[in-house]
Amino acid sequence: MPSRITDEAxxxxxxxxxxxxxxxxxxxxxxxxxxxxxMAARVRQPRGxxxxxxxxxxxxxxxx
Amino acid sequence: xxxxxxxIAEAARxxxxxxxxxxxxxxxxxxxxxxxxxxxxxxxxxTEERALAEARAAEALIMARGPSGPLHGxxxxxxxxxxxxxxxxxxxxxxxQDNVPDADATCATRLANAGTVLIGKLTTHExxxxxxxxxxxxxxxxxxxxxxxxxxxxxxxxxAAVASGMILCGIGTDTGGSIRGPAxxxxxxxxxxxxxxxxxxxxxxxxxxxxxxGPMAWTAEDCAIMLQALAGHDPKDPASADRPIPDxxxxxxxxxxxxxxxVIHHFHETDNKVGHDTQRGISAAIETLRGLGAExxxxxxSPLQDWHACGTLISITERAAAYEEWSTTRLHDFxxxxxxxxxxxxxxxxxxxxxxxxxxxxxxAELKAAMADLDLVVTAVQPNEAPKIDxxxxxxxxxxxxxxxxxxxxxxxxxxVCAGFAANGLPVAVQLVGKPFQETTVLRxxxxxxxxxxxxDKRPPIV
Numbered sequence: 158m159p160s161r162i163t164d165e166a167x168x169x170x171x172x173x174x175x176x177x178x179x180x181x182x183x184x185x186x187x188x189x190x191x192x193x194x195x196m197a198a199r200v201r202q203p204r205g206x207x208x209x210x211x212x213x214x215x216x217x218x219x220x221x
Numbered sequence: 222x223x224x225x226x227x228x229i230a231e232a233a234r235x236x237x238x239x240x241x242x243x244x245x246x247x248x249x250x251x252x253x254x255x256x257x258x259x260x261x262x263x264x265x266x267x268t269e270e271r272a273l274a275e276a277r278a279a280e281a282l283i284m285a286r287g288p289s290g291p292l293h294g295x296x297x298x299x300x301x302x303x304x305x306x307x308x309x310x311x312x313x314x315x316x317x318q319d320n321v322p323d324a325d326a327t328c329a330t331r332l333a334n335a336g337t338v339l340i341g342k343l344t345t346h347e348x349x350x351x352x353x354x355x356x357x358x359x360x361x362x363x364x365x366x367x368x369x370x371x372x373x374x375x376x377x378x379x380x381a382a383v384a385s386g387m388i389l390c391g392i393g394t395d396t397g398g399s400i401r402g403p404a405x406x407x408x409x410x411x412x413x414x415x416x417x418x419x420x421x422x423x424x425x426x427x428x429x430x431x432x433x434x435g436p437m438a439w440t441a442e443d444c445a446i447m448l449q450a451l452a453g454h455d456p457k458d459p460a461s462a463d464r465p466i467p468d469x470x471x472x473x474x475x476x477x478x479x480x481x482x483x484v485i486h487h488f489h490e491t492d493n494k495v496g497h498d499t500q501r502g503i504s505a506a507i508e509t510l511r512g513l514g515a516e517x518x519x520x521x522x523s524p525l526q527d528w529h530a531c532g533t534l535i536s537i538t539e540r541a542a543a544y545e546e547w548s549t550t551r552l553h554d555f556x557x558x559x560x561x562x563x564x565x566x567x568x569x570x571x572x573x574x575x576x577x578x579x580x581x582x583x584x585x586a587e588l589k590a591a592m593a594d595l596d597l598v599v600t601a602v603q604p605n606e607a608p609k610i611d612x613x614x615x616x617x618x619x620x621x622x623x624x625x626x627x628x629x630x631x632x633x634x635x636x637x638v639c640a641g642f643a644a645n646g647l648p649v650a651v652q653l654v655g656k657p658f659q660e661t662t663v664l665r666x667x668x669x670x671x672x673x674x675x676x677x678d679k680r681p682p683i684v
Binding site: 162170173174176178182186189190192193194197199200201202204208210211 | 430529530531534537541545548549552561563565566567568569570573576577578579580582583585616618619
C-alpha cells in the first residue's frame with residue numbers, strides 16, 4: 158500500500174530531524190513510516206484535557 | 222559437562238567450605254571462554270589478567286577471614302553499555318570503539334564491592350537497541366543451544382555467556398525486554414526489577430523512562446543473590462527509589478501455596494499467538510504452579526498492541542533525544558539497525574510523545590487494578606523459540622507486538638524463567654510479573670517453579 162504521507166511532508170520531517178539520508182534509505186523509510194502513524198493513533202484516547210501524563214511529579218524531600 | 226558449572230549458590234557454599242578455589246573457578250570460566258567464544262562471540266573485551274588478580278585477591282581474603290558474602294570470588298560479566306573505569310566500554314558501536322570511561326557505573330561498583338571477579342565486557346546490540354547486526358566492529362552473539370540461532374537482545378552476550386558457563390552471572394539492561402528476551406532464548410533466568418530499584422547511573426541510556434538494570438543468571442536463586450548486591454538508593458540516578466531493601470534470598474523457599482496468580486491469556490493466545498511449543502511450555506508452567514498450590518485466575522488487560530504502541534513511541538523519542546547530536550552529525554557511523562530506529566523518530570511529534578505518556582498513566586492504572594488481589598501475573602516472554610540469526614526482520618518494530626514492553630511501560634518487576642524445550646531442542650520460557658518492589662514474590666515463585674521442574678539440569682550441548 159502506498160504511504161499516506163506526501164513527499165513534501167516526508168522531506169520536511171526528515172530535514173527537521175536533521176537526518177541526512179540516501180534516496181534508498183528514504184524509500185525504505187517511506188514504506189514503514191505509516192506504522193508510526195498507526196501507533197500514534199493508538200495512544201490517542203478520548204481522555205479529555207485534564208488527563209495527566211505519567212511523568213508529572215511532586216517534589217521529593219531532596220528537592221526542597 | 223553440566224555438573225562442572227556450578228550456580229552461584231553452589232559455588233558460594235563450596236567456597237565458604239574451602240572446597241572450591243575462586244582462582245580455579247575463574248580459570249574454569251576462562252577456559253570455557255577460550256574454548257567457546259570464537260563461536261559464541263559473547264565477549265567484546267576480556268579482562269583475563271585482572272580477573273585472575275581479583276580471583277587471587279579474593280582467595281587470599283577468603284582463606285584469611287572467610288567470604289564477605291555469596292558473590293565473593295564469583296566470575297561475572299558486564300554488558301558493554303555499563304561504564305567500567307579504565308576498561309573499554311563501546312556500546313558495540315563504532316562511535317565509541319575507543320571509549321575508556323574514567324569511572325565505574327554504580328552497578329559495576331556494587332558488584333565489585335561484593336567481591337565479584339570481572340571476566341570481561343559482554344556483547345550487546347548497538348546502544349542496547351536493534352540487532353542482530355553484522356555491520357558493527359564486533360559480531361553479534363550466537364545462541365549456545367544452536368549457534369545458527371539468535372540469542373535475542375540486547376543483552377545478547379550476557380545470555381550466551383551465562384548459558385554456556387563462561388560466567389556465573391552478568392548484568393543485563395532492559396528497555397523493552399532486553400534482559401528477559403535473551404534469558405528466554407538462551408534458557409537462563411533474567412529479572413527486570415521494578416523501575417528505580419537498581420541504579421542506572423553510568424549505564425548508556427536507551428530510553429530514560431523505560432531503562433532497567435538487572436541480573437541474569439542460571440537460576441532465580443542466583444538472580445536473588447545478585448539483586449541483593451545491586452538494589453538500593455543511588456543519588457546519582459534521579460529515578461532511584463529510596464526504600465528499604467528486603468533479604469531477597471531469605472524470601473525463597475517455604476512454598477507458594479495460596480499464591481494468587483493471574484494469566485493474561487489474551488496476550489499470548491490472541492493478541493500475538495505464540496507457537497505450539499511455547500504455548501505448551503506456558504500451559505505446563507501454569508499447571509506446575511497450580512500443582513504447587515497457587516490459585517490460578519484469568520486477567521484481562523488492554524490489547525498488547527496498545528502497550529506496544531505506547532512503549533515504542535516513548536522509546537523511539539527518548540532514544541532520539543539522547544543520541545540527537547550523533548544522529549545529525551554521524552548518522553552513518555551507527556549500524557544499519559540502530560540507524561533505522563533513529564530515523565523513525567522523525568515521524569513522532571511532540572504531541573504524539575505526550576499522548577503516549579498520558580496513555581502510559583492509564584495503562585499503569587489498569588495493571589494496578591487488575592493486580593489488586595493478585596500476587597503475580599503470567600504471560601509469554603517470546604512468541605517462539607530462537608529464530609535463525611539471519612532471519613530476524615530489520616524493521617522488527619512493526620512485527621507483532623512483544624510480551625515484555627508492557628512491564629517496561631508499567632515499570633513492574635518481570636522475570637523470564639525456562640519453561641522447557643521445543644522439539645528442536647531450543648529453550649522456551651514463561652514470564653512472571655509482580656507488583657512494584659515485590660521482587661521477593663517474583664523470585665520466590667520463580668525459584669519454586671525451577672525446583673519443581675527439571676529444566677535447570679540441562680546445559681547447552683556445546684558446553
